[in-house]
Amino acid sequence: MAFSSEKEVYNFFISYAKKKGFGVTKKSVKKVDDGQLKYYSLTCSKFGKSRSNAKRSFNPKPSSKTGCKAKINVMVNDEGSFIISRANLEHNHGLSPSKSQFFRCNKAMDSHVKKRLEVNDEAGISLSKNFQSLVVEAGGYENLPFTERDCRNYIAKARKLRLGAGDAEALCDYFFRMQQRNPSFFYIIDMDEEGRLRNVFWADPRSIVAYESFGDVISFDTTYLTNRYNMPFAPFVGVNQHGQTMLLGCGLLSNEDIKTYIWLFSSWLNCMSGHYPKAIITDQCKAIKAAVAEVFPHSRHRFCxxxxxxxxxxxxxxxxxxxxxxxxxxxxxxxxxxxxxxxxxxxxxxxxxxxxxxxxxxxxxxxxxxWVPAYIKNTFWAGMSTTQRSESVNAFFDGYVGAQTSLKQFVEQYDNALKSKIENENKADFASYNSSIPMITRFFFEKQFQEAYTNENFKMFQEEIQDMMYCNLDFDSVDGSISKFRVKDYFRGKDGRFKQQVVYDVCFNEVECDIKCSCCMFEFKGILCRHVVKVLIEKNVKEVPHRYILDRWRKDIKRRHTFIKSCCDDFDSSEKKLRYTKLCSKFYKVAVVGVESKENYEFLLNCIDDALDRIMKRPNSKGIDLNHVSMEPRMETNEGHQEISTIPARLLSPLKARAKGRPPSKRKQSTIEKIVEKKKRSKKKVNPNYNGVINDFDLNLDLSQRGEVQHFNCYGGFKETLV
CATH class of the missing domain: 1.20.1160 (Paired amphipathic helix 2 (pah2 repeat))
Incomplete structure (x- = not known):
């Protein structure tokens, strides 16, 4: 194949690589004496081998090099044509077309995006909000040719909503539209006898399916003040294979009593097809404790x-x-x-x-x-001992949810959180799939975990290998095929220093290759501890049984929820948003040229007006008018609770919630609420003689010492006459 320019060759190969799912880099550049390009190669980004010195390091960095030979060689002939002289398209690694946007070669920012970031920055909009606005406009992260790091942005200001109906009606309408996009979207709205919204629960299809893989341990917490109705935000949170937080549904509650929690847990259990979690972490709340015992009788419950x-x-x-x-x-x-x-x-x-x-x-x-670790360490908790996972979800809303936030705005912020979590999971999948952490030992069982576990979990296992050097092994006794060892370890304080020596008991069955430690780290976290590793080395065990490599931490398992697209994405308008973005980019380039001279300006204006007239004269230019179809509500009453799944004719907004079961001081406030409260306190600091009446009067002050009289206009209220 022949091309007219180097850029044309590069764009051609980049397009091919993006469809196939690999990155591209330029190698082996050769030039003649006069500096003219003569020969170069475009290779797979995994070309070459890693030169890391990590064998002697306890903090190795991930490497993506696999020695892949896929490449094309490009020669430049005397006429200046770029000719592909050789092509090797065979890769020695897996390809991932769905994650091609993460490769460096596919990242780019055009002038339109740069200009928009500059304008928003001048307007005082934070950089994180800048990036999220671009994601919303493009219709998803996958449609952007750059990432958060490239433009140093993260999230956008919440979309301004035009609520024609009441807050509760708009919320119900939003849920109905989500269910139209994906019938698996689940929501329940609880109303009182007056038809007033009381409690809400919803879960998107991706979260429902993700529960199949990561529903063994759930964190639940309600210590967050959410909106103008003071309805606590109650997320159900899990942990994925990368140790990241996953949203598995959430609710907004009007009360915090046993009855409300039973309703919420029952709704969530119904959404998850009646599958109980094996373990659940909550706050030390009597109402939550009673509700968990009622709805999840077979789940292991612990307090934060x-x-x-x-x-x-x-x-x-x-x-x-x-x-x-x-x-x-x-x-x-x-x-x-x-x-x-x-x-x-x-x-x-x-x-x-x-x-x-x-x-x-x-x-x-x-x-x-x-709550005491010695009592609950035999249960698998995915390494969690607190509800910090739920609080990390709450932290996402901090600064965006305040005292005047409507329910509809809050739900859309939940959508933004969900999109962000999905993007982080995709990035972690890409990192674990395309790179690996080098081993720090030559033991084969470390190779087992390197090939099976995600990078984050393999790092935790390597930390245990590192700390193994501080352990001392003593043989205790033997009973048939069972050998008992005593491993001396050191307990560390908050500063990381060794505080005291602790002795752990390790039992090893040579026949079944079964091993157990009294620290119960594997039972608690699913990672083999340093004490077990010490015994494995002592017994010359080269390969650990597969039961010690948990499926939930593996990177080579395709999980069903990854194939489900979040229904919060606007499928109908994503293509339109892409076209709009491209047109805006073109129009910006035209505007840059048009403002250079009056002739260019008038010429382009005439061209735009002419093009617009021609478009509007086309028969399908105005689109199709859709008639709005209203639906009557379908309600089911159960012990005073009315649950709806369609838009009601009239749904009243909720009353302000009253916290019960825990002191109000536990409530967390967002950054916006703290600022507003501080301003209110500062306004209350007035003159002690202030009588509550604002008057506008003149004050004549006799400055006798200076021999002059000055006139002042004063605003305020005073009980006494100033002399």
Whole structure:
């Protein structure tokens, strides 16, 4: 094949690579003496081999090089034509066309985008909002030829909504449109007897299917103030194969009592086809605890450890020996490997400091099996011990959801969060699929985990290998095929330094190659601990059984939810948005030329007017008018709850929610709410003589010492006459 320019060759090969799913880079450039290009190669981005010195490093960087030989050789003849002299199109790795936009060669920013970013920046719009506005306009991340890092943007200001109907009606209409786009979209709206919106739950199809793979552990938290109705945001959150947060549905609640939580959990369980989660993490709330026991009787329930431990200063700060009690209490919770160790330390603390009548400590001890790590470490929690996953979802809305946010605006912010989570998952999939973390040892079982696990989980396993050097192994006893070892390790403090030595028991069955450690890290997190690795090396185990490589952490499994596109994407208008973006880019180039002279300006205006007249005279230029079809509501009443799945004739907006079950001080406020509250407090600081009446009067001040009189216009209200 022959081309007229280097750019033409490059665009041709880039187009081919994007469709096939690989990146392109330029190699082997040769020029003649006069500097003219004579020969070069366009290769796959995985061409060559990694030259990392990571074998001696404990912090290796991922490498995408696989030694791929795919390339084309381009020669330039005497006439200046660019000719492909040789082509090798065979790759030694998998291809991913759906993720081609992440390759560096496919990233580009035109002048229109750059100009728009500059204008928005001058207008005071944050850079993160700039990027998200481009994503919304383009119809999705996959339609943008650049990423967040390329333009240093992240998210857009929430779309301005034109709500013709009431807040609740607009919300219901939004849900109905989502269900029209994808019938699997699930939502339930709970109303009271007056037809007023009370509670809302919804889940998109992608989240519903993702629950099949990652529904074993769920985090649930409601400590977030959401909108003008003070309705708590209640997300159901899971963890994917990369350790990232996944939204698995959420609700907006008008109350926080047992009845409301039972309704929400039942709605979520119905959405997930009745499949219970194996474990669920929540806040220490009596209403939530009772609702979980009612709706999820077979799920292992635990309280957020962080929420409990942060109460120590408030609950025990008045004790005479508070610092000593706090130190022993934390030691009992965090350093107890076995249950009896916790019992002994706790009992000794209560006795030594005469805390038998402390109600808070007694209440914690009664529910110790819900929060103490020694009691719950035998259950798989995907490495979670707190509800920080739910709080990280809440943090996404911080700064965008305030006291005046409508329900419809809030739901659209949820859509933005969902799109962002999907994009982050795609990026992580791309990174794990196209690059691997080099090994730091020559043990074959490390190779097993490198090939099977995602990069993030393999890093955690490598951390255990690194910390293995601080462990000392002692043989304990043998009983038939079962060998017992004692591994001495060091407990680390907050500063990372070794605090004290801890002994763990490891049992190894040579016949079944079954191994178990008393730290229960594999049962808790799904990653083999350093103590187990120490024994595997001692017993010369070259390959670990596949049961120790969990499917939920693997990168080579195609999960069903990745094939489902989020229904929040505007399928009908995505192509139109792409055409609009391209036209705007062309028009901007025309405008740059047109403003150079008056002749150019008038000529282009005439051309545009002429083109517009010709388009409007075409028979299909005005489009098709669609008649609006209204639907009557279909309601089902169940113990005072009315649940709807179509647009009601009249749905009233909710009343302001009243928090129950927990103190209002636990509520988190967004950045916007904090600023507004601060301004309100500053306005209340007025003159003590202010009588509440604003008057406009003149003040004559006699400055006798200076021999002059000045006239002032004063605004305010005073009880006393100024002399």
């Amino acid at each position: 450890l962080w929420h409990i431990m942060r109460k120590i200063p408030k609950k025990l700060g008045g004790l005479a020996k508070y610092k000593e009690v706090k130190k022993i209490l934390k030691s009992a919770v965090y350093e107890s490997v076995k249950v009896y160790e916790f019992e002994q330390t706790w009992g000794k603390m209560i006795k030594d400091f005469n805390l038998e009548r402390n109600e808070w400590l007694n209440s914690l001890y009664d529910v110790r099996s819900y």
